[in-house]
Amino acid sequence: MVSPDQAQPLRGAIIGLGMMGRHHARLLQSSPRVDFAGAVDPLGDRHGAVREAADIHVTVEELLERGRPDFAIVAVPTDEHLAVAGTLAAAGVHMLIEKPLAGSVREAERIIAACRAGGVRAAVGHVERFNPALIELRRRTEEGQVGEVFLIGTERCGPFPDRVKDVGVVKDLATHDLDLVGWLGKSPIDVVAAQTAHKTGRAHEDLVLVTGRLRAGLAFSITVDWLTPTKIRRMRILGDRGMLVADTLTSDLTFHENGSVTSEWDSSQALRGVAEGNSTRYALRRREPLLVELEAFCDFVLGDEDSPAVSLEEGLQTVRCAERVLQSASESQTVRV
Ligand SMILES: NC(=O)c1ccc[n+]([C@@H]2O[C@H](COP(=O)([O-])OP(=O)(O)OC[C@H]3O[C@@H](n4cnc5c(N)ncnc54)[C@H](O)[C@@H]3O)[C@@H](O)[C@H]2O)c1
Structure with missing residues (x-):
């Protein structure tokens, strides 16, 4: 700097x-x-x-x-x-x-x-990208805290804001997530499969669900809508050692560790899969993003x-991803970006 x-x-x-x-x-x-x-x-x-x-x-x-x-x-x-x-x-x-x-x-x-x-x-x-919880989420993932990463998942839901007139939820809101999954996974988006819904009578979609894969092989999921009666802004990175969860409304970051305590009751252990371990909420320096x-x-x-x-080329790539998401939803196909 x-x-x-x-x-x-x-x-x-x-x-x-x-x-x-x-x-x-x-x-x-x-x-x-x-x-x-x-x-x-x-x-x-x-x-x-x-x-x-x-x-x-x-x-x-x-x-x-x-x-x-x-x-x-x-x-x-x-x-x-x-x-x-x-x-x-x-x-x-x-x-x-x-x-x-x-x-x-x-x-x-x-x-x-x-x-x-x-x-x-x-x-x-x-x-x-300048939210303290996401900066720390990325840093800890890079350091290997969650081990091998299985999934990046995002949720961005809430009521419809009156200000938006020219675009739907994909271009207005999901572009945050389409940018973030590539940034967090350090790899561009390769394929997307999406579903959209129009529930409030506007010309553009008000709900989108995207599943996809980064070029590096990592899976991701994105849920965005203007139909939820409370605001949710959540990103999680799941790996073989646990899960980091960021709440970007409050700039909170929590680590849920896989448990290492083995159960004496073997059949219960097998049924439960990954065991619950300790959870830690980090104190972060919260500067305005x-x-x-x-x-x-x-x-x-x-x-x-x-x-x-964020470079213009990265911004262009995100707009391209948004177009592919809309294409995927309208054609009911998985689309390569
Ligand atoms: N980074 C984020 O989290 C975030 C959040 C909201 C909006 N945005 C983006 O910010 C942009 C603006 O969104 P908004 O919600 O503030 O919209 P808005 O409608 O509230 O404000 C846009 C303003 O631009 C003015 N305007 C229109 N044409 C103009 C021109 N040629 N010259 C000067 N002013 C002009 C309008 O009069 C209006 O006051 C959009 O691109 C939107 O996607 C980003």
């Missing part, structure tokens, strides 16, 4: 002051790594996220006229990422583009081409090759 003392603050702007943009705006105005360069939203600052009214603009062009920022965070609806990213890339502005990178592979590829042509550095806001993501992005813009910022 580039030391904050060594680095000059970067001038950063926010494009889109909606549900996500307002959080970025708060951090851009408070982080010592950033000088706030302004915000853009044609509907203004509905959430009261920007301190100075003079910093709010109606178009990207208006923002650029006031002086080009070093970078901008693109938090407009997914279908508008390409148009906004194209304008910023042409103006030479580096970008952190909210996830998913785009609504389609074609659009994601055009964003990548625009960034190359403009010579700008850009990353994708897969913020879950969006802030950690912003710091990683600043490092990336400043040329730190080890920054964990």
